[in-house]
Amino acid sequence: MNEVNYFSLSGNELREAITKKVLDILDEYIESSGLKKDNCSDDKDINSEISEQKANILINGKNILDLHLVDEVGLDSLSLVELLMSVDEEFGISIEEDVAEHLNNSNELIDKVVELIQADKKYNAN
């Protein structure tokens, strides 16, 4: 499952790889919410150039990464937990519950993942 070794990446590359994956995970929820992407021909995935396009996907004129997970994507409490578990599993991290409660959108989620992976890297390097 883990084709990407996030520990070998850093800076923009790391953020981009994480963004791509988070968007993949988010897709299922976007779909079941019935939200329509404004500017999207179905993505073909695979390389990071396309992921950059994905990150620019707009929904109702707003960047997908800025959509409020509960109010705009429409996640209920259990779906939010499930989403975060998928993220934990994908990146081999553990987002603390009190942090999870205060996450508003995917950008903040990606920030958190970057932060946790970098912290892990530091820890492993020591």
Add this chain to the structure above:
Amino acid sequence: MIRRVVVTGMGALSALGCGAKQNYDALIQGKSAISSIGHIDHLSGFNSQVASKIITKTEDPINGFDISQAYQNTPSIKSLKKADNFILYAMIATQEAIDDSQIMEYRSLNKNRVGVSIGSGVAGVCLYEDTIEKTRVKGKRLGISPFFLPSFLLNMPSGYISIKYGFRGPNDSVVAACATGNYSIINAMRSILLNETDVMIAGSCEAPLSTIGVGGFCAMRALSTAYNDKPESASRPWDQGRDGFVIGEGAGTLVLEEYEHAKKRGAHIYAEITGYGASADASDITSPDPSGAQISMNNALSMHGKDNISYINAHGTSTYVGDISEIKAMHGVFGDNLSSIPISSTKSSTGHLLGAAGSVEAIYSIIALNNRVLPPTLNLHNPIDECAGLNMIPLAAQNIATKSNDIAVMSNSFGFGGTNTSIIFNKIDI
């Protein structure tokens, strides 16, 4: 005023097909729903290799059953997609029953007085098992989905149905092992009789085909093992060659309604429930005692108060002990009259749907009452001695002999723990 309870809608799903009428037609044609499960990884290796399994689109893209219809028309209930099959089966059968009853089209419907009582014997045993497997692979924290609990709990079919249709009356789930379906109907009927509700969505569902679901019954030596190469012969109630029941899955839902309420809205009434009986053997956890079943049949008959039973849909699971015990109980109840009452077990066709059996068999009985054609007992070539002189409707369907229009049918369901139920449906003329 004495309240009366009638049936105004029905929906059934089994390996015989989707739809109450489709199920009944298949029964009358003598079709078997039983197939081999030996090729299915998590069900292989047991002594019993047959089941009455609903083949899904994933397993057979061409002829498989599209289970996604359970949530396709309910986009607002996203979590339904993650629910265990026992819930999805109930949603499908219930949609059919509600459409059939046209209850949602009744403008004066007071949804506070519509309740739901859908039971199940083993609830989400497949998801339960999968989740334990996942904790072994992914670890405890990541292995358990936040949707796990609400996707396997026994009362979730009732919960989901209330959410989908906005029914705000009593909402519960009865469990009584293989008598669950009948108990749900009895429970729902009581609610209407007590004037708590005008309409009850009653039924049961089952999806037990997991390793422990099949394995548990197999370990008890309860399942048929001698007909693995001839699955359609495996369920043979009262036949001397019977060697256990065939496990199966499915769901049945009935719309029960107070008679005046149904009449007022011009509903089609299939039958009136004129009697029920419930009892316990108080004897053994699995081995039945005929005197227990006798109490439930007698109680149903005394509530019914008439002598017009024209068919008995027996529990008849195709086990050594159970089949004999039930016939003995019937002899005790009906005496010499028993020989004039046709009896069959539709489990010869569907296998044993455990908790779902009672409700689908109630539906089969009600359609038989209306069509006056009785489903056969398949594979009954050499009846046991206890059936001598009785009409067990062997091998082929029969017409109801009497010309009378005032006829009734009795449907029996018994369960582990020694729980017994009998329900009587009377044809109604308006």
